[in-house]
Amino acid sequence: MKALQINKLTKTYGSIKALDQLSLEIEEGNIFGILGPNGSGKTTTLGCILGILHPNSGSYKWFDGKYDPNPRLKIGAILETPNFYPYLNAVDNLEIVRRIKGTANQDFMEILELVNLAERRKSKFMTYSLGMKQRLAIAATMIGDPDVVIFDEPTNGLDPEGIAEVRNTLKKIASTGKTVIMASHILDEVEKICSHVAIIKKGKLLATGTVGSILSDNLTVELASLDKEKLENFLKGIKELDKISLNENIFSIELKEGYDAGNLNKMAFENGINLNHFVIRKKRLEEEFLEITQNS
Amino acid sequence: MIKLIQLEYLKFKKSAPLKIMFGFYIILLPSLLMIGKQFTELPPPLPDNSVFFEFPTVWAYLAYIGNWLGFFFMGFLAVYFVSSEFRNKTLRQNVITGLTRKQFWTSKVVFIALLSILATLYYTLVAVVIGSFHAESFSLSDMFENKIFIFKYLLVFLGYGYFGLFLSFVFRSMGISLFLYLTWVSFLELAVRWGIHRNIIEHKSMHYYPMNAIEDLTKFPLILEQAEWFEKAYDFSFYLTDNESMIITMVYIVLFLIGSYLLIMKRDL
Numbered sequence: 001m002k003a004l005q006i007n008k009l010t011k012t013y014g015s016i017k018a019l020d021q022l023s024l025e026i027e028e029g030n031i032f033g034i035l036g037p038n039g040s041g042k043t044t045t046l047g048c049i050l051g052i053l054h055p056n057s058g059s060y061k062w063f064d065g066k067y068d069p070n071p072r073l074k075i076g077a078i079l080e081t082p083n084f085y086p087y088l089n090a091v092d093n094l095e096i097v098r099r100i101k102g103t104a105n106q107d108f109m110e111i112l113e114l115v116n117l118a119e120r121r122k123s124k125f126m127t128y129s130l131g132m133k134q135r136l137a138i139a140a141t142m143i144g145d146p147d148v149v150i151f152d153e154p155t156n157g158l159d160p161e162g163i164a165e166v167r168n169t170l171k172k173i174a175s176t177g178k179t180v181i182m183a184s185h186i187l188d189e190v191e192k193i194c195s196h197v198a199i200i201k202k203g204k205l206l207a208t209g210t211v212g213s214i215l216s217d218n219l220t221v222e223l224a225s226l227d228k229e230k231l232e233n234f235l236k237g238i239k240e241l242d243k244i245s246l247n248e249n250i251f252s253i254e255l256k257e258g259y260d261a262g263n264l265n266k267m268a269f270e271n272g273i274n275l276n277h278f279v280i281r282k283k284r285l286e287e288e289f290l291e292i293t294q295n296s
Numbered sequence: 297m298i299k300l301i302q303l304e305y306l307k308f309k310k311s312a313p314l315k316i317m318f319g320f321y322i323i324l325l326p327s328l329l330m331i332g333k334q335f336t337e338l339p340p341p342l343p344d345n346s347v348f349f350e351f352p353t354v355w356a357y358l359a360y361i362g363n364w365l366g367f368f369f370m371g372f373l374a375v376y377f378v379s380s381e382f383r384n385k386t387l388r389q390n391v392i393t394g395l396t397r398k399q400f401w402t403s404k405v406v407f408i409a410l411l412s413i414l415a416t417l418y419y420t421l422v423a424v425v426i427g428s429f430h431a432e433s434f435s436l437s438d439m440f441e442n443k444i445f446i447f448k449y450l451l452v453f454l455g456y457g458y459f460g461l462f463l464s465f466v467f468r469s470m471g472i473s474l475f476l477y478l479t480w481v482s483f484l485e486l487a488v489r490w491g492i493h494r495n496i497i498e499h500k501s502m503h504y505y506p507m508n509a510i511e512d513l514t515k516f517p518l519i520l521e522q523a524e525w526f527e528k529a530y531d532f533s534f535y536l537t538d539n540e541s542m543i544i545t546m547v548y549i550v551l552f553l554i555g556s557y558l559l560i561m562k563r564d565l
Binding site: 078086088092 | 299302303306307310314384385386388389390391393394395396397401411500562564565
């Protein structure tokens with residue numbers, strides 16, 4: 001079953017087109033990342049599919065209409081910042097969420113322990129650090145055992161410890177088999193957590209698929225030599241190499257599919273070039289992302 | 297409906313403004329009337345201050361005080377209930393969590409109605425208690441001779457409450473909504489009336505403004521006789537009749553409710 005189908009969604013703010021005929025499909029059980037630079041339309045997309053923004057045109061459907069007319073009761077979501085009643089404690093705030101969801105009574109201890117907030121459950125929300133607020137928001141998304149959980153920039157503004165805690169929590173949630181949709185501009189986060197990804201820019205979909213399919217299979221090799229000029233001439237003479245770039249005396253090249261990186265090292269030696277740096281790695285999502293968004 | 301009232305109660309039961317406003321209301325309503333004990337000599341035709349406390353006039357004097365308290369407390373609370381949800385972005389989150397926009401609007405409308413009913417019940421209780429203590433003997437018909445005040449009192453609270461609610465849905469900001477609420481009730485409406493009619497005695501339509509209609513629900517009893525004299529002399533009344541003020545207030549209440557409903561349904565949150 002499809003968890004979400006978005007069909008030609010368009011949203012404008014005056015003359016600015018925040019979403020431009022955006023279409024997207026997310027299968028049940030996907031850990032789906034929505035990637036895009038700031039202002040690309042990620043939050044607007046989530047705002048539309050969560051009912052707080054009215055799209056100008058287009059449509060969306062949750063769970064093939066299974067939970068209509070109010071599918072949001074089966075979705076746990078936070079958008080941008082954690083929003084709670086500041087004068088209420090964690091338990092009272094979660095109780096409000098539970099009442100809206102209309103689920104059975106619970107004491108929330110299990111959920112609060114999952115996000116490491118059990119000890120501070122009686123403290124007012126206004127006394128929480130940003131990391132604690134974010135973790136409470138994640139806890140709130142779990143109430144009512146939703147089929148889909150949505151996070152919008154979940155680690156924004158957190159310190160390294162907070163980021164690690166939130167990522168661990170997200171991984172735990174993802175391991176339960178729920179559909180997870182995460183909007184982020186932090187590529188490392190998406191690469192580590194998500195199975196599928198959509199890249200959007202200026203409200204348009206640029207690419208979508210599994211993280212593996214977005215990442216090309218081509219390998220990237222970094223190499224350097226004391227004789228930079230000789231190395232550069234050598235590399236330019238090999239037609240199986242692609243996209244040669246130089247950064248701080250290190251050449252970065254992409255090998256065409258099937259080309260053996262070890263052969264390159266051997267050839268360099270045979271041409272009298274002594275390499276003092278030779279690293280083979282798969283291309284990272286960040287590089288693919290930059291390439292896709294810059295070429296659009 | 298009960299679910300929505302419970303939800304509102306959960307949201308605001310620990311909020312300081314609700315406790316402070318209701319606390320002040322409970323203390324001030326009887327206390328302000330009892331200040332009348334200090335005025336032992338009153339201008340003619342009033343014989344003495346017993347009219348403040350005896351049936352049936354206690355209903356009118358207490359309702360006049362209640363109108364002022366309703367203006368301050370109910371209006372402020374209504375603005376607070378709605379605009380704090382915008383400020384804390386909890387309206388957005390409520391909708392994301394699964395509350396429909398219509399349910400959100402209904403919960404506010406019903407909660408304000410419930411508080412207005414509670415305020416009116418307290419008014420009724422205070423009037424009955426004070427009236428009973430200041431009468432040597434009375435019948436139930438004496439006690440409730442002015443029972444129409446109970447309904448008018450409820451309309452006062454609903455009127456101020458839904459005006460505050462409407463302003464908050466329009467402006468979303470607590471500061472702007474509260475400022476406009478206070479200034480509109482205090483003098484902006486008067487200024488608009490003057491700007492349009494340019495005369496103290498004009499067509500009766502100059503009374504058909506929302507806050508004027510709500511104020512005329514519980515007129516200041518001390519000057520009613522002078523108002524009657526003025527009407528006879530100049531063929532123009534300073535006040536709306538009871539029926540007029542009730543109907544006009546109800547019409548405005550409906551307009552405030554329709555306006556706020558359309559705003560929450562149509563706008564982005």
